Amino acid sequence: MSSEGEISSFFESSPPLKNMEEIVEKLNQFINWNFSWQGGRRIVCVTSGGTTVPLEQRCVRYIDNFSSGNRGAASTENFIKAGYAVIFLYRRGTCQPYCRYLPDDPFLECFEFPDKTNNIQVRASHLEAVKMAVMDQQRVAVSERRLLKLPFSTIYEYLQMLRLVATALKDIGPYSMFYLAAAVSDFYVPWESMTEHKIESGSGPLEIRLAQVPKMISILRSNWAPKAFCISFKLETDSKILIEKATKALRKYKVHAVVANELSTRKEEVVVVSSSGNVVVRRDCDKPESIVEDNLIRIIVARHSTYIIESQLLIPSTSTTV
Numbered sequence: 190m191s192s193e194g195e196i197s198s199f200f201e202s203s204p205p206l207k208n209m210e211e212i213v214e215k216l217n218q219f220i221n222w223n224f225s226w227q228g229g230r231r232i233v234c235v236t237s238g239g240t241t242v243p244l245e246q247r248c249v250r251y252i253d254n255f256s257s258g259n260r261g262a263a264s265t266e267n268f269i270k271a272g273y274a275v276i277f278l279y280r281r282g283t284c285q286p287y288c289r290y291l292p293d294d295p296f297l298e299c300f301e302f303p304d305k306t307n308n309i310q311v312r313a314s315h316l317e318a319v320k321m322a323v324m325d326q327q328r329v330a331v332s333e334r335r336l337l338k339l340p341f342s343t344i345y346e347y348l349q350m351l352r353l354v355a356t357a358l359k360d361i362g363p364y365s366m367f368y369l370a371a372a373v374s375d376f377y378v379p380w381e382s383m384t385e386h387k388i389e390s391g392s393g394p395l396e397i398r399l400a401q402v403p404k405m406i407s408i409l410r411s412n413w414a415p416k417a418f419c420i421s422f423k424l425e426t427d428s429k430i431l432i433e434k435a436t437k438a439l440r441k442y443k444v445h446a447v448v449a450n451e452l453s454t455r456k457e458e459v460v461v462v463s464s465s466g467n468v469v470v471r472r473d474c475d476k477p478e479s480i481v482e483d484n485l486i487r488i489i490v491a492r493h494s495t496y497i498i499e500s501q502l503l504i505p506s507t508s509t510t511v
């Protein structure tokens with residue numbers, strides 16, 4: 190378990206967020222709007238995509254990981270369907286909610302110039318996907334203000350932003366949830382030991398010593414947002430050790446459940462590991478459009494409802510109804 194000293198020295202030595210005040214303002218407005226809306230909406234922070242590890246302060250090169258952000262985007266859509274407001278903390282450039290069915294390069298592939306006027310139009314082959322994406326995005330993010338997207342790139346940005354979100358959500362206690370699907374770097378180059386300029390390539394093989402990134406789940410649970418419902422993830426490439434590792438993480442970090450997934454089968458099946466037992470969740474193979482997140486989020490939302498009821502029994506008097 191990472192010590193508080195390791196965690197504070199990580200933050201003290203991190204390059205400060207450039208737009209911290211703007212993020213805090215957006216967060217507070219979003220949380221106030223949603224939590225005062227008709228008695229209050231539940232709010233989930235979905236983290237999504239992988240964090241980068243810069244190798245130079247004026248970064249030219251960085252270490253990255255495989256995460257596409259598909260899980261986070263698909264889960265966000267399902268949380269919204271279940272009535273939640275979502276803070277989508279995502280890696281810049283990865284998969285977005287409501288855009289999963291668009292081609293990789295939507296501007297160039299979806300649109301065409303049918304004649305010599307200035308009018309661009311959507312190609313018939315992509316019309317339905319574009320229409321749905323635009324309509325859902327308009328309804329959820331713009332009209333209902335239920336989706337706040339906050340992009341990050343580096344491990345430094347991600348962890349500072351996660352702390353801001355957790356602090357901002359602290360007051361809504363059990364009505365908030367953390368769904369930590371981002372693939373967070375375990376190793377990094379500490380800022381003060383990083384070279385400022387581009388590493389020279391002419392001096393032969395490169396040796397870099399990576400330090401361990403402190404695990405932030407422990408402080409999230411104990412300090413930042415102790416009353417929030419918290420779901421973490423466990424990814425392994427060896428299915429034989431997956432459940433054992435997830436069970437250890439459940440106990441060690443005292444989260445409410447760990448979603449265990451294996452790299453190659455992650456789109457087909459996950460296991461929800463919790464103190465009430467393990468549940469295997471699969472996509473519905475008989476429905477081609479079905480995704481594992483449809484069933485996963487149903488289970489997570491039901492567990493969150495039980496958690497809220499149990500929390501209300503513990504603190505009966507002033508809690509807001511949702």
Ligand code: PMT
Nearest residue numbers: 256257258259260369370372373402404405406421422424
């Ligand atoms: O994005 P996709 O391509 O759709 O893939 C989805 C996914 C496989 C990335 C996702 O389902 C998943 O498993 N995400 C977590 C991957 C991961 O980082 O696993 P881990 O075993 O290394 O970390 C476990 C937990 O510790 C994570 O919830 C992470 O938020 C947390 N962590 C990790 C490092 C760190 N320094 N501090 C942390 O708190």
